[in-house]
Amino acid sequence: MFLQQLINGIALGSVYSLIALGYTMVYGIITLINFAHGEIFMVGAFVGLLLISVAKVNIFFAIIGAMVFCMVLGVVVELVAYRALRKSSRLSALISAIGVSIFLSSLALMVFGADAKGFPDNAFPVTQLHIGNADVSTLQLVIIAVSALLMMGLEFIVQKTKIGKAMRATSEDYNTSALMGINVNRVISFTFALGSALAAAGGVLVGVLFNAVSFNMGLMAGLKAFAAAVLGGIGSIPGAMLGGLLLGVSEVFGVAIGYSSYRDAIAFSILVLVLLLKPTGLLGQKITKKV
């Protein structure tokens, strides 16, 4: 029972982590809460659904296809809705992000209709494995493996490549990096592309896991992933991973011990409690304000 729920929780949590990474990276660089991020996750799920049910590709190619599509979408959204607002107040950029989010979800509503769409049965053949006394589906293992792989890839890009170095420099100090000859606009576009790709992968995985893709799936997933990013300490990449896992596991355990109607409140209660004890999140750096 315990092991079973733990694995369910890790599978759900690793998807939250994938989405949370996009929030935290964008926030780390331009301190914007990108509210359209949840909608990019939703678009990724739809692209994956189309690729699997119409183009009949297998799930891994569907994930890659969705990632590429959303990379482009993320960059376009940044270009149209956020770039002009970079110098103005942060609330204006926030409202603009909310506008993008409303736009994308109503677009999906128009194109795909209001009811949730399922994947074809043969999308991913599921076999149940018995580990100890727990039933684990191969799908859950795939979700955990794909998420882990993507996060390792991200860690490699951020720590070892030149553009990753530029990203870290930009998030450290935006103006100084620009003076040092870093093309800040390119770094920001790249960050959006990276974050959106991870969200798209998360979208396809969640779609297959719950076998449902709908136009409003981005809202709650986005809010919870944002909560995960803040829980871990916004701006911190390991923090987002930890926060996502923590929220996923606690949500699944909360439902398992009988609080299923409070499901959506569990994640936020934990968030509020953690923030009260540690106001900058679990792995967030303490900000000292200077006069």
Add this chain to the structure above:
Amino acid sequence: MGATLQSFLAGFDPYLLQILVNIGIAIVLALGLNVIVGLTGQLSLGHAAFMSIGAFASALITNKLGLAFGANLILTGVITAVVAAMIGFPILRLTGDYLAICTLGFAEIVKVFFLNFEPANKALGLTVQNAKTEIPIPIWVFIVAVLSVVLVSFVQTSRFGRALKAIREDEIAAEAMGINLTRYKIQAFALGSFMAGVGGGLYAHFLSYINPSDFGFLKSVDILSMVVLGGLGSVPGTVFGSAVLASAPEFLRFMSQYRMLVYGALLVFLMVFRPNGLMGGVNVMDLLLRAIGKKPAGVAFKEKPTT
């Protein structure tokens, strides 16, 4: 008197009247949020939660106690303000985005609480009995909206309002000037929530049916958009923003299914071209004086929107 007002309202087109009432309620809610976000600079993403507390409190007071509507609204506002102060005491220590996400989380918790709250019929929603008053609800809405405008304009120029603006501009400097940050922040939060509660009460009695799902994150976003779109911290701006956004879905109704699509695009478009809001940096008094051919008094400093 009730009958005269009733027949006065009957002269209006019911559709137009409904839009006007929506605008009125939006003004009360948005002005409340304006005190928190615009004046004090504390970003709240959970204003709809206080609206829902007000709506349910007021509905239950009418259904169970049958209090007169005026007293009901005041009691509702006080209840909401007390809850806000209790919530605000721990969370207003947080700054910036941590505060924003905390208010958002709190709003979700309140929504789930009401979805499981037995006296309010859980997820079925609550049917509200007729308000105990002679005066029709639309008139109440207009009176409260006007009172809110007067109240917030008064607060803005008062000693209290100046303290809030000081906190918005620079917390450390404000503290050094002897302003008690926590006390003023909680007071501003309570005042804003008082208005949200009253707005919620009006909303409940106007629609006579409320459901916890109506007060989700999107409702908070709606109210915040009105404040930011109109221009942060500006009372005429907030009134204007509320009027535009509360009636926009109706004006866009001819586009039927493209309505929300256009609404989203409109928000992006307006922000990109007017980042400080429609009325941000516009001095209405100045314009009025110019219009009647008088020179405005010298403007000492221009208020800059922050956060």
